[in-house]
Amino acid sequence: xxxxxxxxxxxxxxxxxxxxxxxxxxxxxxxxxxxxxxxxxxxxxxxxxxxxxxxxxxxxxxxxxxxxxxxxxxxxxxxxxxxxxxxxxxxxxxxxxxxxxxxxxxxxxxxxxxxxxxxxxxxxxxxxxxxxxxxxxxxxxxxxxxxxxxxxxxxxxxxxxxxxxxxxxxxxxxxxxxxxxxxxxxxxxxxxxxxxxxxxxxxxxxxxxxxxxxxxxxxxxxxxxxxxxxxxxxxxxxxxxxxxxxxxxxxxxxxxxxxxxxxxxxxxxxxxxxxxxxxxxxxxxxxxxxxxxxxxxxxxxxxxxxxxxxxxxxxxxxxxxxxxxxxxxxxxxxxxxxxxxxxxxxxxxxxxxxxxxxxxxxxxxxxxxxxxxxxxxxxxxxxxxxxxxxxxxxxxxxxxxxxxxxxxxxxxxxxxxxxxxxxxxxxxxxxxxxxxxxxxxxxxxxxxxxxxxxxxxxxxxxxxxxxxxxxxxxxxxxxxxxxxxxxxxxxxxxxxxxxxxxxxxxxxxxxxxxxxxxxxxxxxxxxxxxxxxxxxxxxxxxxxxxxxxxxxxxxxxxxxxxxxxxxxxxxxxxxxxxxxxxxxxxxxxxxxxxxxxxxx
Amino acid sequence: xxxxxxxxxxxxxxxxxxxxxxxxxxxxxxxxxxxxxxxxxxxxxxxxxxxxxxxxxxxxxxxxxxxxxxxxxxxxxxxxxxxxxxxxxxxxxxxxxxxxxxxxxxxxxxxxxxxxxxxxxxxxxxxxxxxxxxxxxxxxxxxxxxxxxxxxxxxxxxxxxxxxxxxxxxxxxxxxxxxxxxxxxxxxxxxxxxxxxxxxxxxxxxxxxxxxxxxxxxxxxxxxxxxxxxxxxxxxxxxxxxxxxxxxxxxxxxxxxxxxxxxxxxxxxxxxxxxxxxxxxxxxxxxxxxxxxxxxxxxxxxxxxxxxxxxxxxxxxxxxxxxxxxxxxxxxxxxxxxxxxxxxxxxxxxxxxxxxxxxxxxxxxxxxxxxxx
Numbered sequence: 001x002x003x004x005x006x007x008x009x010x011x012x013x014x015x016x017x018x019x020x021x022x023x024x025x026x027x028x029x030x031x032x033x034x035x036x037x038x039x040x041x042x043x044x045x046x047x048x049x050x051x052x053x054x055x056x057x058x059x060x061x062x063x064x065x066x067x068x069x070x071x072x073x074x075x076x077x078x079x080x081x082x083x084x085x086x087x088x089x090x091x092x093x094x095x096x097x098x099x100x101x102x103x104x105x106x107x108x109x110x111x112x113x114x115x116x117x118x119x120x121x122x123x124x125x126x127x128x129x130x131x132x133x134x135x136x137x138x139x140x141x142x143x144x145x146x147x148x149x150x151x152x153x154x155x156x157x158x159x160x161x162x163x164x165x166x167x168x169x170x171x172x173x174x175x176x177x178x179x180x181x182x183x184x185x186x187x188x189x190x191x192x193x194x195x196x197x198x199x200x201x202x203x204x205x206x207x208x209x210x211x212x213x214x215x216x217x218x219x220x221x222x223x224x225x226x227x228x229x230x231x232x233x234x235x236x237x238x239x240x241x242x243x244x245x246x247x248x249x250x251x252x253x254x255x256x257x258x259x260x261x262x263x264x265x266x267x268x269x270x271x272x273x274x275x276x277x278x279x280x281x282x283x284x285x286x287x288x289x290x291x292x293x294x295x296x297x298x299x300x301x302x303x304x305x306x307x308x309x310x311x312x313x314x315x316x317x318x319x320x321x322x323x324x325x326x327x328x329x330x331x332x333x334x335x336x337x338x339x340x341x342x343x344x345x346x347x348x349x350x351x352x353x354x355x356x357x358x359x360x361x362x363x364x365x366x367x368x369x370x371x372x373x374x375x376x377x378x379x380x381x382x383x384x385x386x387x388x389x390x391x392x393x394x395x396x397x398x399x400x401x402x403x404x405x406x407x408x409x410x411x412x413x414x415x416x417x418x419x420x421x422x423x424x425x426x427x428x429x430x431x432x433x434x435x436x437x438x439x440x441x442x443x444x445x446x447x448x449x450x451x452x453x454x455x456x457x458x459x460x461x462x463x464x465x466x467x468x469x470x471x472x473x474x475x476x477x478x479x480x481x482x483x484x485x486x487x488x489x490x491x492x493x494x495x496x497x498x499x500x501x502x503x504x505x506x507x508x509x510x511x512x513x514x515x516x517x518x519x520x521x522x523x524x525x526x527x528x529x530x531x532x533x534x535x536x537x538x539x540x541x542x543x544x545x546x547x548x549x550x551x552x553x554x555x556x557x558x559x560x561x562x563x564x565x566x567x568x569x570x571x572x573x574x575x576x577x578x579x580x581x582x583x584x585x586x587x588x589x590x591x592x593x594x595x596x597x598x599x600x
Numbered sequence: 601x602x603x604x605x606x607x608x609x610x611x612x613x614x615x616x617x618x619x620x621x622x623x624x625x626x627x628x629x630x631x632x633x634x635x636x637x638x639x640x641x642x643x644x645x646x647x648x649x650x651x652x653x654x655x656x657x658x659x660x661x662x663x664x665x666x667x668x669x670x671x672x673x674x675x676x677x678x679x680x681x682x683x684x685x686x687x688x689x690x691x692x693x694x695x696x697x698x699x700x701x702x703x704x705x706x707x708x709x710x711x712x713x714x715x716x717x718x719x720x721x722x723x724x725x726x727x728x729x730x731x732x733x734x735x736x737x738x739x740x741x742x743x744x745x746x747x748x749x750x751x752x753x754x755x756x757x758x759x760x761x762x763x764x765x766x767x768x769x770x771x772x773x774x775x776x777x778x779x780x781x782x783x784x785x786x787x788x789x790x791x792x793x794x795x796x797x798x799x800x801x802x803x804x805x806x807x808x809x810x811x812x813x814x815x816x817x818x819x820x821x822x823x824x825x826x827x828x829x830x831x832x833x834x835x836x837x838x839x840x841x842x843x844x845x846x847x848x849x850x851x852x853x854x855x856x857x858x859x860x861x862x863x864x865x866x867x868x869x870x871x872x873x874x875x876x877x878x879x880x881x882x883x884x885x886x887x888x889x890x891x892x893x894x895x896x897x898x899x900x901x902x903x904x905x906x907x908x909x910x911x912x913x914x915x916x917x918x919x920x921x922x923x924x925x926x927x928x929x930x931x932x933x934x935x936x937x938x939x940x941x942x943x944x945x946x947x948x949x950x951x952x953x954x955x956x957x958x959x960x961x962x963x964x965x966x967x968x969x970x971x972x973x
Contacts (some may be wrong), residue, residue, distance in 0.1 A: 436918035547819075562901070569962055573967065
């Protein structure tokens with residue numbers, strides 16, 4: 001066991017793209033944990049999608065041995081956290097496993113919304129924060145400005161901020177020294193009953209559920225019988241160890257240490273992030289603070305384009321769920337799209353990542369309906385239903401009121417863009433709360449905005465209306481009543497369930513009209529006329545028509561044209577495959593996402 | 601592989617005085633006296649002689665000199681080429697020998713000499729009799745040049761075809777219609793009507809994506825195709841293929857070969873060769889195999905191509921093909937039900953809708969024997 005005075009547990013936190021993963025790579029390299037020749041960019045991002053998108057989805061913990069300038073050897077546990085607002089809860093649990101955090105700020109970008117959000121999370125977790133200004137090797141680096149922003153915007157002393165470059169390795173040594181000297185050693189009682197915090201878990205086909213843990217009190221070793229307090233699951237410890245970054249078994253994990261634990265359990269939902277592990281016999285009953293059930297916020301219908309892929313899709317979702325308790329799904333049947341699933345996600349990024357993994361890792365061709373949120377419908381008979389899909393909306397006569405999830409959104413922008421953000425966010429039913437100048441160049445605006453509006457390409461719009469300067473962070477702010485109605489889209493007079501959506505009554509007419517126009521562009525001409533209508537109940541609000549196709553033939557067909565023609569017809573066929581035949585209308589995939597792109 | 605004899609020969613001449621704005625053919629704008637042309641023709645001559653020596657030209661029934669602009673390369677080179685042909689295969693009056701020409705490079709001498717050397721069908725790239733449209737297309741001739749060329753050609757040729765383009769952005773119905781009427785007045789025997797397609801890698805495409813040219817409009821193109829059909833049929837032309845109209849007896853035999861499963865040999869850049877036997881058909885272009893079809897796919901292709909012609913597909917061919925394509929009859933019945941084709945006089949033929957929306961029906965027919973593209 002390592003003396004807790006020689007353990008430092010810390011995280012590196014940052015806004016996306018500020019260079020967190022690259023800095024982590026340098027730490028591994030400089031401490032000799034990974035030989036240079038084995039270095040792979042962004043080593044801690046283990047999924048392909050993480051590396052490609054430059055984002056971290058799963059938490060990671062790596063242990064390095066560092067000989068400090070005082071000659072002592074320290075055990076440093078670096079916990080890499082997800083870098084996206086969808087995963088705020090996971091971040092908060094990872095932070096709870098640490099005593100300190102290195103707050104990385106890009107020397108060319110300065111403080112951004114997630115810098116603030118992550119710094120707040122770290123402060124709330126009572127962590128010692130070491131500001132680090134990264135990318136100082138870039139010509140556009142302005143460390144003095146950034147230092148001022150950190151002091152003004154985050155109220156953190158930044159005189160001693162470490163100046164570093166993950167790319168060149170400059171300042172990484174300074175950072176490690178600051179970690180050793182500024183971050184407190186873990187406290188905890190080695191002789192008390194076991195208490196350990198789970199900050200990540202995943203399913204391994206050969207070993208069962210593996211958890212990443214921080215031991216708070218006591219210790220655990222192979223053969224111990226343990227219990228999870230929130231889920232009440234019991235398990236036998238099959239192995240404990242640390243990642244360096246390859247898994248290295250250890251005799252025990254004791255007070256203050258971070259490592260992994262192999263449980264042999266088959267269900268990842270028994271080992272939840274934020275839960276407390278104790279001894280099955282003689283353990284504690286008091287959980288560590290901060291545990292919460294993760295609830296999906298965004299829902300979408302996922303349908304295989306080829307009906308034969310229903311079973312493979314189900315199997316793929318089962319496989320992904322093994323490792324992702326936040327992913328929930330239930331079968332859904334659509335008249336238009338056939339059999340599929342209604343899937344719940346933590347947020348839009350989570351949704352995109354899962355869809356991409358389903359398509360890429362499992363070779364599925366999927367059609368996704370427009371994302372929706374969970375509405376609460378209070379019926380006149382006193383019943384309350386949680387609605388995940390517009391299709392399930394009861395008749396207007398049965399509805400007493402509808403509530404929808406709201407968010408508290410924090411937007412950071414240069415002062416010039418306050419007007420642009422006002423316009424956009426008011427248009428999206430946002431309510432302005434307040435505004436603060438964090439520095440002469442950065443304004444923080446606080447808003448209350450319905451989640452359903454945020455998932456309608458709000459972030460893209462925000463970025464483009466502010467020339468890319470805006471950054472956004474949000475948290476759930478409860479349910480509030482809204483005047484919401486279901487808008488139906490009819491093709492050739494038949495309502496298409498997968499195109500229905502829920503919209504604020506005052507916006508129904510505009511959205512309906514614009515969506516009809518949009519669908520007219522998207523739906524290709526068929527051999528017959530296709531009327532498009534938007535309607536609430538039986539009342540038609542807007543109408544458009546896709547005219548019948550009159551010509552579809554290539555006149556020239558000589559010699560070599562015949563080969564070209566064959567290929568063209570093949571391509572046309574492949575194009576049709578990407579469409580869904582609804583009734584007898586061929587509808588391309590974009591149609592189901594068109595509602596997201598509707599701009600009043 | 602042992603193969604059926606070639607019955608059609610295509611020679612490609614990839615040179616033009618300038619490139620037109622819509623053109624994505626294998627051709628280049630080049631000085632008429634460039635040694636590049638001499639070298640190319642020399643190679644073509646060698647290949648013709650070689651094929652003759654190998655006995656590949658013994659059954660040729662139609663010849664087509666296309667381009668590019670064959671008339672652009674001038675009399676002496678054309679004479680060498682035609683003379684080589686006459687020494688290499690049976691170039692008698694019953695053998696159809698077409699040559700493409702553009703109005704600006706047609707003159708009396710050229711007409712007399714190529715006719716004397718065996719060319720018996722002239723295909724003139726007129727495109728329009730409207731000077732504004734010709735300028736838009738980037739053609740090297742005026743409407744008057746086109747008329748003069750036709751009249752000049754008529755001194756020797758009775759089998760004269762012209763190409764007219766339809767559905768060009770900015771081309772009014774009136775402009776298109778009067779071009780068709782002008783052609784009728786001039787008394788040509790064959791007219792091809794092509795709706796403009798804006799291909800990638802053309803000046804038109806560049807103009808289109810820069811917003812300087814409107815995209816083609818399918819409704820307008822359909823309307824123009826219908827104007828042409830009505831006018832030409834009133835004047836004794838028969839539409840024998842999607843884009844081809846001829847007075848009785850003047851259908852282009854060479855083009856019909858492409859559509860009826862006749863093997864053809866193509867010489868020169870980008871020229872396609874089709875070779876086949878009972879169980880396999882291959883198409884080769886610039887040394888690359890572009891199609892390799894089995895027996896079922898051959899039948900599907902023959903039926904698809906047959907549906908481009910007014911003669912359609914005979915019951916006999918359908919009966920034979922059905923042995924390889926078990927779903928053929930079902931598909932044809934469904935196409936009849938949906939109005940794409942009809943059955944009359946022992947053949948399956950395209951309807952008006954089948955002419956205009958052929959891709960719908962061609963795709964379904966090729967699907968009966970899918971390839972592995």
